[in-house]
Structures are given as structure tokens and as C-alpha cells.
Amino acid sequence: MITTVKGSAGWPITAVLTPGGKPIWIDAYVPKTQLLTIAERFAVIWQQKPQRLLQVAENISKQVATLSLQPESKWSSAIVRDNVEEILTELDQQERGLVGAPKFPSEALLLLMLESYLETPTPALRQQLTLWLGRLSSRGIRDHVHGNFHRYATDAIWQVPHYEKMLYNQALLIKVFAKAGYLLNQPEYFAVAQDTAAFVDNVLKSQSGGYYSAIDADYFSQEGGYYLFEKPQFDKIDTDIIRQFAWYQYKAEALHAPYIAKQEPSQHARDILKTIKNQLPMPHIDKKVLLSWNALLADAFVELYSATGKTNYLVNAQSLVSMIETKLIENGRLKRAYYLGEAGSDALLEDYVCLAQAYHNLYTVTFDDIRQVKARKLLRDIVYNKMNSDVIRNTSDGELISPEALFYHLAKTYSFADSTLSRASRASKKSLQNAYLRAPMTSYSSAGVLLNRWQTGKQHVFAQGNGHIKLVRESANQAKIVISLKAGWHINSHSPNQKSLIATALLIDGQQINTDNYPQPIERKLGFSDKPLSLFEENVEISFKPNGQWLEVKLQACSDNVCLLPEAFKFKL
Structure with missing residues (x-):
């Protein structure tokens, strides 16, 4: 709605409504003083000329209702690829990210870029990613004392942040840096992801096992006051500690905060600064436990486990999902939030798909059937409860991940042997394609799923x-x-007996490994074949020397009754 009315969007969104619930005014990121002035003006008009505001509300409602749902161009994957290339060429060439200020992390776009790099690992794309991630990890948008991220930067150089901290930012950036550490072979990105994970565990985790939603920017009427250092605090710090950081000045005030100019400061230096700040009371924490954001965090823990192999992150993910099942599911229905010991309001599409994604990715790393069953049930609940609209109006990601894009990706993944999800997947694809074409330059997740670019892990x-x-x-x-x-179930061996069947093949940088590396296949006659086939089954291990950059695995799976289409997976060595 805000995009239709104003031509641009942002967050948080503020709206003034009639008693009947129709909007008469809408805008994004309105300061308190400005909002009070606006509210007073509307109150006066409502008392004197209510019909004037009712007509405004009617006009806005008609404007939104008559919004054209027909795309200007015809769908093709080539259009999406061209759009992605155009987005990358229009990034801030000096600082990366989207041009101008404020600068949001744009995690959905970063994930799309990482997926694109796996498909086509060009030096230019790698340079774009490393510069952008370097800015995020070194500039003031990151809290270098406590180890996490502020919501966005107020300037164009990622330096002076809006000091609010959101759980979804932490979750999505853990996922981004974990993927980047693996795909770009940059261990320092793992350190950033783990640093952020430690912060949410130490500061945002509640007694219920869920994670709180946000930390306020305001601190005793001073924006960012908790994170800024005054001169008396500086005087207590050794010069050697101060010199390990660079320091930016907050606006025109004698307040400063640390960032990284060249090399990472020592953990001792960070601990000294943290000790000073820990002597102060914390800023206000919003203690709502939101289902969708906690599910995003569980998914991020899975990603971090997959990338690093550290099992504590898998345990974190499993524990968090168990909390959601205990506190945020009542009589089989998901609840949106848990607060003060009670779950409230029915969950929305984003809650269902985020939890389904967490279940699916847990299944991916554990091969535990119960996770797959639960993911499928949530997706079917979405269809049965008609949460997925027949006509998708907006696929822009904003600060999160488009739930419509995520639903299509998961429904397609689970459409096998499930007519309900198969139909939903086909309908969702068409609607998603049309919606994407109406907002191609801001629909990053939709571009990724429509191009099938969501395979970036080790499993x-x-x-x-x-x-x-x-x-x-x-x-x-x-x-x-x-x-x-x-x-x-079976896969064809590296030397199938029939030419029509696809061989299992491992290729390093395009070159097949030596056939001696493959295990001995078995000969078995399946229901659809008159002759025995050369197969691998149950548990198969193929060892090789990782002398290269990229490994591609090609295979074709068969049940006792039918062979499926060939599949291929790419791994960073």
C-alpha cells in the first residue's frame, strides 16, 4: 500500500486510519514529534470536516484496489537474469549496497548474490561481495564491542547507524556470513557469524528458550547513548586499547564509537570496552518472542552448523524449534507471538513458511524424517487455510524474505507425491512470476527461487x-x-548398463575424477527394467583429492518402480 500511495517504501510504517479502518495517511519512519503534529492536525480536521477525511480514505482505497495486477512484460527466465545483472551494476560502486542513505544490509540481495556466485563464480561478483561484506563487518553498522549488528546505517558509508537492534537482522546476517565464509573461503566471515550468534545467545535469549525481538535505540533520551563513549569514559581506557580501534564521531556531539580501520582488534581490547558498557543498565529490550523471527534464527543456526561443522549450533536450532513447538503451537495451530507467559494472535503466512523452512533445513542436515513430515504439514496447512493468496500483489523483500517466494520454493520442494502441494506450487509459480515482473528490482528472493538458485550449502x-x-x-x-x-531407492553407478540412464559423476573444475575412486556397484533388476542395472544404494562414500575450486556431483535416482530426472549439486572445495 505504501508503495502505491507514496511511490516508495520503508520501515517502520505508520498509518492514520478512520474508525472504520481505512487509511487516510501513511508514511515510513516518522519521528515522534512529527507524528504528534500530524495526529493533532488530523484530529482537528476530523472534528470539523470528517467527510473530507472519509473521501481521502475512499480515494486511497480505490487507488490500491485498482492497482493493475498485470505485468508490463511477459515472463521469461532470461528477463530475471538480465534484471539481476542490472541490479548488480547499479550498486554503490564505492561502498556497495544500494546507492544512497539510509543503507540497510539488504540480506535478501546478499543471499541472491551468493547464490549467483555459486552458479557463476566470477572475480567481479566475488569482489562485489567481499567489499560489501567488508563494509558491514568493519564499519559502524556493526557493534564491535558486543558483536552484532544495528538495524541500518543513517549515512551512505555504513558508518553512523540507527542504533536499534532487531532479531531478524541478526538471524539473516548470521546466515549471510556463514554462507559467505563457505562459498568465498573467508574464515573471518565465520568469526562474524559466530560473534553475532554469541550475542543473541547472551543478550536476547529468554528463560522460555525463545529470543526477544528487539533492543531500543533510545537510551535515556539519547539516540545510541548506550553504545557511544564520552570523554570521561575515554580517560579510563589505556591508549593502547584505544589505538586498536578507529573511532567515528556521532553527529556534532562529543560522542564516539569504535569501528575497524585496518585489522581486527584483539579480544582483550573488545573485552575492556565491553566491561565499561556492562557497568551500565541495558537499553530497553522488546521481550516479545515472535515466531517468524525465531524460526529465521533457527534456520541461521542450521546454516552456521552446516558451514562450520560445530554441533552446538545444531543443538541451538533443535532447542529453538522445540521451544516454538511448546510455546507457540496451541491445538495444532501456530501463534504469532509469546509474551509474558502467553501465546497470542493467530500466525500468518510468514510464520508458517519460516518455520517450515527451519524444519526443512533441519531435515537437510539430519535426514530425520520427522522434520520432513512437519514441514510438509505446515505447507499443507497454508493451503487448507488459504493463507497463500491466489493473486500475489507484492514480492519485494523489504528487510526480510518474501514469504510468498519462500512458500513457492518449499511447496515445489515438497510437491512430489503430494497433489495438494503440487497444485499449490504450480499456481504459486504463475502468480509469483507475474508479481515479480511488477517489481523486478526489489524482489530478490523471488528471483532466486524462480531461477532455482537456492542450493548453496555443504548438504x-x-x-x-x-x-x-x-x-x-x-x-x-x-x-x-x-x-x-x-x-x-538407488542411484545409477558411474558406469550404468543402459545408455539412457545418467551416470553418477564427480567433476572437479569440470574434470571427472578417476573412476578408481568410485566404490564397487551392485547389479540389481528393478521393476521397470528387464535387465539388471548397475547401481549404488544405501550408504555410498566416494573419496577424492580436493585439488581444485569447485566440485559438481551429477546423479540420477531410481526407486524400484521408476527413475527420476537427473540432478546436479555444486560444492565449494
Whole structure:
């Protein structure tokens, strides 16, 4: 609505409504003093000429209702690829991110760029990513004392932040930096992700096991006062500690905060500054536990586990999902928020799809069937409860991930042997394509799912969820692909007996590995074949020397009755 009325969008959104609930005014990020002035003006008009405001409300409602839902161009994947390229060429060439101020992290766009890099790992795209991630991790938008991120930067150089902290930012940036650490082979990105994960555990975790939603920017009437250092505080700090950081000045005031100019300060230096701040009371914490944001965090923990192999993050994800099941599901229905010991208001589409994504990605790394069953149930609940609109009006991600794009991705993933989700997936795809074409330059997640660019980890499921594949790095000179198949499922060996079947193949930078690396296949006759086939089944390990940059695995899975279409997966070595 705000995009239709004003031509631009932002957050938070503020609206003035009639008693009947129709909007007479809407805008984004309105300061308190300005909002009070606006409210007083509307109150006077409402008392004197209410019909004037009712007509404004009617005009806005008609404007939104008559918004054209027909795209200006015809759908094709080539259009999406061209749009993605155009987005990348229009980024801030000096500072990266979107041009101008304020600067939001734009996690959905970063994820799309990482997915694009896996598909086509060009030096230019790598440079764009490393510069952008470098700005995020070194400038003032990151809290270098406590180890996390502020919501956005108020300037064009990522330096002076709006000091609010949101759980969804932390979750999405953990995921971004974990993926980037793996795909770009940059260990320092893992450190940023783990630093942020430690912050949410230490500061935002509630006694219920859920995570609080936000920390206020205001601190005793001073924007960012908790994070800024005054001169008396400086005088207590050793010069050697101060010199490990660069310092930016907050506006025109004698207040400063640290950032990184060249090299990461020592943990001791950070601890000294943290000790000073820990002597102060914390800013106000919004203690609502929101389902969708907690599900995003659970998904981020899964990503961090997959990227680093550290099992404590898997435990965190499993514990958080268990909390959601205990506190935010009542009589089989999801609830949107948990606050003061009670769950309130029915969940929305974003809650269902974010939790379904967490279940699915837990299934991907554990191959635990119950996670798959729960993900499928949530997706079917969305369809049965008609949460997925037949006509998608907006696919722009904003500060989060488009729930419509996420629903399509998951429904497509679970459409096998499920007519309900198969129909929903087909309908969602068409609607998503049309909605994407109406806002192609801000629909990053939709571009990713429509181009099928969401495979970026070390582990994947395949064969309609009946197979699992992961990359295991045993040492600097040895790695292996581990493939697990459920009972009744097989993959063709590296030398199938029939020309029509696709061989299992491992390629490093486009070159096939030596055939001696493959295990001995079995010969088995399946229901659709008159002759025995050369197969791998159950647990398959293929060892190789990781002498290269990229590993591609090609395979074709078969049940006892049918062979599926071939699949391919790409891994960073």
C-alpha cells in the first residue's frame, strides 16, 4: 500500500486510519514529534470536516484496489537474469549496497548474490561481495564491542547507524556470513557469524528458550547513548586499547564509537570496552518472542552448523524449534507471538513458511524424517487455510524474505507425491512470476527461487527427499562425498548398463575424477527394467583429492518402480 500511495517504501510504517479502518495517511519512519503534529492536525480536521477525511480514505482505497495486477512484460527466465545483472551494476560502486542513505544490509540481495556466485563464480561478483561484506563487518553498522549488528546505517558509508537492534537482522546476517565464509573461503566471515550468534545467545535469549525481538535505540533520551563513549569514559581506557580501534564521531556531539580501520582488534581490547558498557543498565529490550523471527534464527543456526561443522549450533536450532513447538503451537495451530507467559494472535503466512523452512533445513542436515513430515504439514496447512493468496500483489523483500517466494520454493520442494502441494506450487509459480515482473528490482528472493538458485550449502536432499548428499573435508588433501539413500531407492553407478540412464559423476573444475575412486556397484533388476542395472544404494562414500575450486556431483535416482530426472549439486572445495 505504501508503495502505491507514496511511490516508495520503508520501515517502520505508520498509518492514520478512520474508525472504520481505512487509511487516510501513511508514511515510513516518522519521528515522534512529527507524528504528534500530524495526529493533532488530523484530529482537528476530523472534528470539523470528517467527510473530507472519509473521501481521502475512499480515494486511497480505490487507488490500491485498482492497482493493475498485470505485468508490463511477459515472463521469461532470461528477463530475471538480465534484471539481476542490472541490479548488480547499479550498486554503490564505492561502498556497495544500494546507492544512497539510509543503507540497510539488504540480506535478501546478499543471499541472491551468493547464490549467483555459486552458479557463476566470477572475480567481479566475488569482489562485489567481499567489499560489501567488508563494509558491514568493519564499519559502524556493526557493534564491535558486543558483536552484532544495528538495524541500518543513517549515512551512505555504513558508518553512523540507527542504533536499534532487531532479531531478524541478526538471524539473516548470521546466515549471510556463514554462507559467505563457505562459498568465498573467508574464515573471518565465520568469526562474524559466530560473534553475532554469541550475542543473541547472551543478550536476547529468554528463560522460555525463545529470543526477544528487539533492543531500543533510545537510551535515556539519547539516540545510541548506550553504545557511544564520552570523554570521561575515554580517560579510563589505556591508549593502547584505544589505538586498536578507529573511532567515528556521532553527529556534532562529543560522542564516539569504535569501528575497524585496518585489522581486527584483539579480544582483550573488545573485552575492556565491553566491561565499561556492562557497568551500565541495558537499553530497553522488546521481550516479545515472535515466531517468524525465531524460526529465521533457527534456520541461521542450521546454516552456521552446516558451514562450520560445530554441533552446538545444531543443538541451538533443535532447542529453538522445540521451544516454538511448546510455546507457540496451541491445538495444532501456530501463534504469532509469546509474551509474558502467553501465546497470542493467530500466525500468518510468514510464520508458517519460516518455520517450515527451519524444519526443512533441519531435515537437510539430519535426514530425520520427522522434520520432513512437519514441514510438509505446515505447507499443507497454508493451503487448507488459504493463507497463500491466489493473486500475489507484492514480492519485494523489504528487510526480510518474501514469504510468498519462500512458500513457492518449499511447496515445489515438497510437491512430489503430494497433489495438494503440487497444485499449490504450480499456481504459486504463475502468480509469483507475474508479481515479480511488477517489481523486478526489489524482489530478490523471488528471483532466486524462480531461477532455482537456492542450493548453496555443504548438504542437500535429493530424489524427492529420499536421498541425502554431503561434502566431508577429511584433511587438506582428502575429501569425500557421502550419499545416503532410503530403503527402496538407488542411484545409477558411474558406469550404468543402459545408455539412457545418467551416470553418477564427480567433476572437479569440470574434470571427472578417476573412476578408481568410485566404490564397487551392485547389479540389481528393478521393476521397470528387464535387465539388471548397475547401481549404488544405501550408504555410498566416494573419496577424492580436493585439488581444485569447485566440485559438481551429477546423479540420477531410481526407486524400484521408476527413475527420476537427473540432478546436479555444486560444492565449494
